[in-house]
Each structure stands twice: as C-alpha cells, then as structure tokens.
Amino acid sequence: MVRPSKKTQIPNLQEAIKETAWKQIAETGAAALSLRAIARELKITAPAIYNYFPDRDALVTALIIDAYTSSGDYQFASRDAQAGGDLVERLRAIGFSYRQWALDYPQRYQLIFGTPIPGYQAPMMEVLPSAARSLSALVSVIEELRIVNRLNADGFPAVQPGYEQMFDVWRGFAGDYDIFSLSIAMIIWSRVHGLVSLEVAGNMPPFGVDGSALYRYEIESIIGQFIK
Amino acid sequence: MVRPSKKTQIPNLQEAIKETAWKQIAETGAAALSLRAIARELKITAPAIYNYFPDRDALVTALIIDAYTSSGDYQFASRDAQAGGDLVERLRAIGFSYRQWALDYPQRYQLIFGTPIPGYQAPMMEVLPSAARSLSALVSVIEELRIVNRLNADGFPAVQPGYEQMFDVWRGFAGDYDIFSLSIAMIIWSRVHGLVSLEVAGNMPPFGVDGSALYRYEIESIIGQFIK
C-alpha cells in the first residue's frame, strides 16, 4: 500500500501532528521532539509530515505560536474574571496567571523561552502576532491605568527613535495602545519573567525561598513602584 | 595506527576538548555542539573523547561550570575595581557586569539558562559550587550593606523551614553570608536576569527601547527599592 484510502486516513492530519507533538513534549520534554517519533505514533512515515510542515522548524514555529496563544488565553481569562473590579486587582490577577501558566505547562514555557530545539531560531515576523497578543492583556490594563493617571514611572527611558513603524506593526496585532503603556508593560513582563524562568528551569538554588511567596512579594513591588 | 605516539599526541586533551567545544559553540551556537565535530577538529575519533568525559552530558556540565566561573570572574573583577568606593557604586558595577558578560558571551549565557542541549538537565550538586560562587560577588556587597543597616526589604518573605542544611551547603561554596542577604541577592538576580535573558534570546519585541538605557533604569529601581 502506497497511500491509504480516505477511510483509513487520519482526518486533519496537520492538527493531529501538532497534538502528538504536544503530547510527546509533555511526556519527554521539548528537547526530545522528533518528527520520526511523531510519525511512529501516528502510524505514518516521517516524510509524510513534510506535506504539512516544510521542515521541523516550521512545526516548532507552529507549536510556539500555539503556546503563546495558550499563555495569552490564561491572562485574558484572569483579567476578565476580575472585570468591573479594581484595575490593580486585575493587574494582580494577570501577574499570577503568568506564573500559573508556566507551572501548568513548563514544557511550553521552555519551548518559548528556553532554546530546546537545536539550531532553531524563532522567525520574529511569524511569531510576533501571537507573542504581541499574549502580552496585550497586561498592556490593556496598564493603558487603562495610564488613562486615569495612576501610572508612575518617572525617568523611564524614552523609546529609541526610528522604531515607530515597528510599533505600528505591534499595534496591528495587539491593540491600539500607547507606546508608554507598552514600555511599562515590558519592564513588568521582564520582572515576572525573571522570577518564573529561574523557577521553571530549576536555576533557583534550593534555599527554600517559597516560590509563590517570593512571587507575591515581587508582584506587590511592581504595583508599589509603578501604580499610584 | 591505533594509538598515536606521545609526540604526535595532543597534550592535555581534556582541556583541548573543552576549548574546541567553546570555539564551536561561539561559531555555531550551543545547540550545534557535537562530539564528532569536536573530534574531527582535533583529528581524533569520537570515542576517544569518552576517555575524558563519560558522555556528552558530562562535557556539557564541565562547560557550564566554566561558564559560571567566567561570569563570576566578571562580577568579582567589577566589584574589586570599585574597592574602597561606595557600596552602592560597587552594587551598580556588579549589576552592569552581569549584562556585559551576557552580551560578550551570549552563547555561554544560553548554555546556562537556555536549554540548548537535547535532554540535558544540569546536575545541581555538580554545578552548585560554581553557580553559588558566581552569585557571591553580589551577595558579598549585599551582606556589607546589611551590616551597616542600609538594606531595606520590609515584608520580604521568610525562607521556608527545613532548608537550613541546603543553605549550609551553599555557605561552604560561596562564603559565610547571612541568609537574608542571600535572599535579597536572589531577587535582585532575578530582576537583572529577566531583562538580560529576554534581550539575549531576542524575545524583547523590537520596539526600540534601548537595552542599556532600560537596564540602567532597572538597576536604579533596584537600588531605590532595596538600599536606604
């Protein structure tokens, strides 16, 4: 048999490949991702995958986009669960959901922020839409705080000249927010990311500083510094 | 020829293997590290490496230890260049040297904090000595600040009970510092690491926030929050 009849074929094979990839990433880690292993599990030959993804890197890119989307969904859900409430409370909720997602899906987190795939470099222009969206729940709340004049960031460095068009690209994906709100969101992101990345990767030496307590402290530090 | 005579042999082959590994990592990235490629460049066969490293992971561990040592050297050098000066100035110098090292050796930074080697997990107990030392330039200054009562961290979460012995292990490697100083150092580390890791990995979206300006802002934020 050279080609299976439509009855025995897997419907929506493109999606099935990604699902199997996620399953194997969850089981054995992102670094062990293997096209041949995926093909084995789907009872398919490896080159068949090339009908749906031009190469391994393209599959990884698709997975990263899904991961960003999943992270963004977490943050939007937590923001909207606090809809109508205090803006700072919404900010808190988003902050905690960032860590929660990383703890729930450490492999997805590593796929985005580690570099587990040999030789892989994410193509910025393909990934940007989902990456920008994943940050935009945070940006949206910061923007609201800015509008009601509760943002405090004296001496915050100005954006480099000549990048306005890049910002326009971002705007198209993530919403029409002020560039200052975006900058503040990025520094907040870098803070929570610092703590979460060390925790998830196991680089935090085991002195027993409680991860969630430390994280709560850092969230309150952020609020104390940037919100008035 | 099955074994080269001593004259044609490479002296200190263990060190030569690591050097070649670093050379290739600098050229083609940590993810492309290959025992066979190293062997080719040294004009030996791949299994010969197994006389010096039990497997590839052991070589990677040795490289990571070297990288931690290199990072620590940067920070100690910058601290000692400010010896006799203001403690806060020393803190600043250490902060900047952390980023500078990452920019000078992005591949080494990725080797430690990314996960570029498929299936590799750093053995904590082997890496801890050099990792602890690399943080201890910072810890030493924080400790001095604590002693002269210039440390400000109200509400900082307490260390979890039952980890005293882990801390003792750390003490043995990095110096006899107070556990509170160590905790403060860790949160400072997580902040600079958050910014640097996003910058080095290229995950900072290209809005043109000047990396070094943003970093300076963050360093001053840290000093403003924790030093009085």
Next chain:
DNA sequence: AGACAATAATAAACACTGTATATTTACACC
C-alpha cells in the same frame, strides 16, 4: 464514463548524531 493531472502517501537512501564493544598498540613499572 474515461483520461488526466494533482495530491498525499510510501520506500529507500544520505549524512549526520551519541554511544557501546572489541581490538590494538604505546607506555610505565617490576
């Protein structure tokens, strides 16, 4: 309905990788 072209799979092969095993040789020591 029949011819045809596009499509989606397989089969086989290539150049890699890390690693295990067996073999051979150079060297140091008694």
Next chain:
DNA sequence: GGTGTAAATATACAGTGTTTATTATTGTCT
C-alpha cells in the same frame, strides 16, 4: 624484558532530519 594498564582506533547500532523517486488515490475536465 615481559606484563598489565591505559588510550586510542575500528566497527557497529540505533536514532535523527531530510531528499528523491515512486506509486496509488483523488478530484476535475472533456
């Protein structure tokens, strides 16, 4: 000077991503 050890090679195995050629199925056009 023989012997044992250590350090290299040779060979082989199982795995990887990817390319090429082949083949059978499918949908479309006449």
